[in-house]
Amino acid sequence: MALTGTLQDFGIAEILQLIGQQSKSGVLHVEARAEEIHVAMSNGSVVSAEYAGRRARDRLGSLLVRAELIAPGQLEKALALQKRTLRRLGDVLVEMGAVTQEQLRETTALQTSQTLYRLFEWKTGSYHFEPRDVTFDPETVTPMRCESVLLEGYRILDEWPMVRRKITSPEMTFDRLQELETPGALGRSEWRVYRLAVPGATVERITDRSRLGEFETAKALFNLVNLAVLRAVAPPPRSATQGVEAYARGWRDRLRRGAAGVLATAVIGIGLAALLLVATGRGASGAPATQPLDDNRLERFVSRYQVERIRAALEVYRVENGVYPATLDALVDAGLARPRDLRYPWSQHHAYRRQGEGYLLAPPLE
Numbered sequence: 022m023a024l025t026g027t028l029q030d031f032g033i034a035e036i037l038q039l040i041g042q043q044s045k046s047g048v049l050h051v052e053a054r055a056e057e058i059h060v061a062m063s064n065g066s067v068v069s070a071e072y073a074g075r076r077a078r079d080r081l082g083s084l085l086v087r088a089e090l091i092a093p094g095q096l097e098k099a100l101a102l103q104k105r106t107l108r109r110l111g112d113v114l115v116e117m118g119a120v121t122q123e124q125l126r127e128t129t130a131l132q133t134s135q136t137l138y139r140l141f142e143w144k145t146g147s148y149h150f151e152p153r154d155v156t157f158d159p160e161t162v163t164p165m166r167c168e169s170v171l172l173e174g175y176r177i178l179d180e181w182p183m184v185r186r187k188i189t190s191p192e193m194t195f196d197r198l199q200e201l202e203t204p205g206a207l208g209r210s211e212w213r214v215y216r217l218a219v220p221g222a223t224v225e226r227i228t229d230r231s232r233l234g235e236f237e238t239a240k241a242l243f244n245l246v247n248l249a250v251l252r253a254v255a256p257p258p259r260s261a262t263q264g265v266e267a268y269a270r271g272w273r274d275r276l277r278r279g280a281a282g283v284l285a286t287a288v289i290g291i292g293l294a295a296l297l298l299v300a301t302g303r304g305a306s307g308a309p310a311t312q313p314l315d316d317n318r319l320e321r322f323v324s325r326y327q328v329e330r331i332r333a334a335l336e337v338y339r340v341e342n343g344v345y346p347a348t349l350d351a352l353v354d355a356g357l358a359r360p361r362d363l364r365y366p367w368s369q370h371h372a373y374r375r376q377g378e379g380y381l382l383a384p385p386l387e
Contacts, residue, residue, distance in 0.1 A: 025148065027146065027148070028143055029144070033051070033140045037049075038167060038168075041167025041168060042167075044065035045065060046064055046154060047152040047155065048061050048150070048151045049062065049149075051146060051147070052148075053146025056073065058073070058136060062155060063155045063156075063164060065167060067165040067170060068157040068162050068164050069157065070134075081110055081129065082100065083096075084131070085114070085124075085128055088128065088232050095114070095119045098117070099117060099119065111129065130163055131233075134165070134170075134173075141178070180240065183243075184240050187242075187253060190255070194223055194256070195220075195245075195253055197220070198252050208241075210231075210238075211241045213233065214238055214241035215245055217231055218245070224239065324367065328371065328384065331371060332382065334358050341355070345375050345378075345380045346375070364385075369385035
């Protein structure tokens with residue numbers, strides 16, 4: 022199967038879906054802005070995802086140290102042994118008795134998933150699928166079905182805005198409002214995070230030790246705050262200049278990567294809805310699936326995420342210029358959006374009007 026092209030024409034969600042449906046084996050190479058991610062797939066399932074630009078802190082050994090599963094000295098010893106024997110680091114650590122097979126499996130899966138979901142942020146670049154046999158160690162690797170990857174990507178993008186309203190900083194800490202001896206009604210993730218959320222522990226530290234990933238940890242903290250089990254404590258305030266610079270820098274970086282995650286996940290949602298209609302033979306109202314849909318529910322579904330991205334661009338513009346723009350076209354001139362972003366998924370531009378010190382923003386009437 023020849024599968025080569027650009028992400029502008031064929032998004033990562035569609036690529037993974039195609040490979041998964043055809044149960045292909047090989048390596049998907051994706052390149053963008055001098056960055057490379059290589060996704061190994063066996064019979065349509067993801068077995069590894071390697072990021073060529075992976076920071077030292079995100080490598081397997083560093084993840085294990087930050088999770089407090091091994092000590093720095095154990096990692097140094099394992100790396101020296103790996104260099105001499107050319108064996109995989111994980112195998113060396115298991116043989117040393119530093120970690121168990123289950124701990125290695127969990128950390129490897131976390132590393133793969135965190136790398137894989139980076140791809141949903143890429144809006145430009147090229148890809149090439151190299152069909153070939155892929156081998157992996159079933160004792161330390163749990164294959165991830167593409168359908169599961171797409172569903173998880175959709176869920177994360179759908180829930181992140183809600184979670185970030187309360188879990189606002191990796192430097193945030195928590196006070197315990199309830200001392201719990203047993204999980205009770207808490208879920209597995211909430212209970213694991215609760216035990217790690219001791220006074221003074223930051224979101225970043227809890228994330229490292231929980232081995233749940235950034236989103237799952239933040240979601241568990243969000244739930245614990247809503248249940249009045251924990252109380253969020255904002256980090257010490259930075260200076261106004263530091264705050265503005267950090268805000269603009271962070272969102273400009275996200276906007277520079279573009280809305281690929283938004284668009285890809287929206288495509289996932291549409292695809293899943295269509296598959297559901299076919300599988301059940303019924304529409305949302307219970308009508309047969311052969312009945313034509315004459316409304317724009319899917320467009321409005323996708324538009325929710327696009328509106329959030331436009332709002333983020335408007336906030337960065339306000340931080341950098343002191344006021345909201347007179348028109349949305351100013352976002353394009355400022356490099357905060359592309360022309361298509363102002364109307365997607367509609368044929369007309371989103372409705373926008375600056376009003377006093379604020380603005381009104383809504384999808385077009387179609």
